[in-house]
Amino acid sequence: MPILAxxxxxxxxxxxxxxxxxxxxxxxxxxxxxxxxxxxxxPESLKAGRPQTDGxxxxxxxxxxxxxxxxxxxxPPEKDYKGVVDEAYGAYQRGYYLTAMEKALPRAQLGDPAxxxxxxxxxxxxxxxxRDMKNAAFWYxxxxxxxxxxxxxxxxxxxxxxxxxxxxxxxxxxxxxKAADGGNASAQFNWGQILTTDNPGDKGLKLALPYYEKSAxxxxxxxxxxxxxxxASLPDLPEEKKQLARExxxxxxxxxxxxxxxxxxxxxxxxQNGPRDFVKGFQWLRLAANRxxxxxxxxxxxxxxxxxxxxxxxxxAAKWYVLSRRAGLPDPELEDFYLGIEDDQQKAAIDxxxxxxxxx
Numbered sequence: 001m002p003i004l005a006x007x008x009x010x011x012x013x014x015x016x017x018x019x020x021x022x023x024x025x026x027x028x029x030x031x032x033x034x035x036x037x038x039x040x041x042x043p044e045s046l047k048a049g050r051p052q053t054d055g056x057x058x059x060x061x062x063x064x065x066x067x068x069x070x071x072x073x074x075x076p077p078e079k080d081y082k083g084v085v086d087e088a089y090g091a092y093q094r095g096y097y098l099t100a101m102e103k104a105l106p107r108a109q110l111g112d113p114a115x116x117x118x119x120x121x122x123x124x125x126x127x128x129x130x131r132d133m134k135n136a137a138f139w140y141x142x143x144x145x146x147x148x149x150x151x152x153x154x155x156x157x158x159x160x161x162x163x164x165x166x167x168x169x170x171x172x173x174x175x176x177x178k179a180a181d182g183g184n185a186s187a188q189f190n191w192g193q194i195l196t197t198d199n200p201g202d203k204g205l206k207l208a209l210p211y212y213e214k215s216a217x218x219x220x221x222x223x224x225x226x227x228x229x230x231x232a233s234l235p236d237l238p239e240e241k242k243q244l245a246r247e248x249x250x251x252x253x254x255x256x257x258x259x260x261x262x263x264x265x266x267x268x269x270x271x272q273n274g275p276r277d278f279v280k281g282f283q284w285l286r287l288a289a290n291r292x293x294x295x296x297x298x299x300x301x302x303x304x305x306x307x308x309x310x311x312x313x314x315x316x317a318a319k320w321y322v323l324s325r326r327a328g329l330p331d332p333e334l335e336d337f338y339l340g341i342e343d344d345q346q347k348a349a350i351d352x353x354x355x356x357x358x359x360x
Contacts, residue, residue: 088118097128108139113146120151137164144175149182156187180211185218192226205234216248221255224248228260232273246274253284261288262296269308282309289320292360298324301334314341318349323356 088103101122107115116139122128123136137158143151152175158165159172173194179187192208192215199207209230215223228249231241246267252260261284267273268281282303288296297320303309304317318341321334338346 086114088115092118092122092127097122101128108142111142111146113143113148113151116140116146117143117148117151117154119143120154124154133164141165147178147182149179149184149187152176152179152182153184153187153190156190180214183214185215185220185223188212188215188218189220189223189226192223202234205230209234216251219255221252221257221260224252224255225257225260225263228252228263242273249273258288258291258293258296261285261291262293262299265296265299269303278309280309294324294327294329297321297327298329298331298334301331301337305334305337315345315348315352318346319352319356322349322353326353 088100088107091097091100091103100118104115104118104122108119120136120139120143123132123139125131137155140151140155140158144155155165156172156175156179159168159175161167176187176191176194180191188211192211195208195211196204198204209227212223212226212230216227225248228245228247231237231245231248246264249260249264249267253264265281265284265288268277268284270276282300285296285300285303289300301317301320301324304313304320306312314337317334318338321331321338324331325334338349341349
């Protein structure tokens with residue numbers, strides 16, 4: 001029985017902060033390496049997804065199509081289900097949590113792994129009852145012992161954290177691996193992360209790639225981003241995979257993953273892993289910047305200065321620089337530009353930056 005569960009980013013092996021490499025005052029002609037990446041001096045907070053000094057932080061995955069106002073396609077008609085109806089899970093899906101618990105508890109006590117997992121979910125989220133993480137851990141452990149992939153994933157996270165159960169990396173790895181092999185998309189991504197952490201370099205990436213790919217196919221944006229980065233950078237991969245790097249980056253960007261939006265913008269501006277497109281690159285960077293991504297804000301300032309994908313606009317350029325500088329991302333070239341514009345333009349930029357922060 002599927003259980004809705006958020007995935008956990010165990011590391012940020014692929015979430016690399018990137019700085020723009022424009023020369024101040026350059027023309028908008030087509031050149032190689034318009035944007036450069038990565039820089040080791042990029043703020044660590046951008047890598048780990050932690051909030052910035054001014055309170056901004058990366059996206060949590062809200063669908064980008066909703067923000068762009070695009071109409072989502074209709075879902076395909078569901079096929080008639082002729083299997084056994086799980087009344088407990090059906091009540092859970094409809095929001096009847098007490099009913100779900102009443103129906104799941106007897107089954108859980110008799111050793112049904114799916115019901116045990118559902119008990120853990122209800123208790124962990126405080127649905128219909130008071131939140132009780134210790135009892136949730138008990139039921140997750142039982143579901144994991146019974147082979148339920150969702151329970152193995154959730155219990156593995158608890159074993160990693162060591163807050164409600166004793167920390168046990170070996171057992172956590174075992175359950176995460178089993179959950180990944182059992183088809184849990186979040187576990188597949190996290191097992192890939194564990195493999196890259198425990199096996200530095202290309203070896204870890206090669207071991208992790210099959211799990212990232214499976215997770216990406218199931219719609220996990222972090223995994224889609226990881227697949228894109230690996231396809232673009234890992235040597236000795238088949239050419240047909242390398243040609244799909246931008247497609248996977250676009251999937252992660254469309255899912256609302258702001259780091260993917262930034263990297264896709266960079267790739268489009270640079271003509272990396274596909275044709276160059278300044279306009280689309282600008283649009284993706286502007287989207288990420290408006291959603292609070294500090295690196296995107298920095299790069300957007302360069303695009304406005306150099307009229308790449310947009311008309312030149314010194315006030316907009318200065319606004320985005322002010323915002324990124326306040327968040328702790330210095331840029332000597334942008335500072336020179338900012339100091340060189342008129343006083344009234346500086347004031348207008350500061351006013352615009354303040355207005356942007358108030359609206360967040």
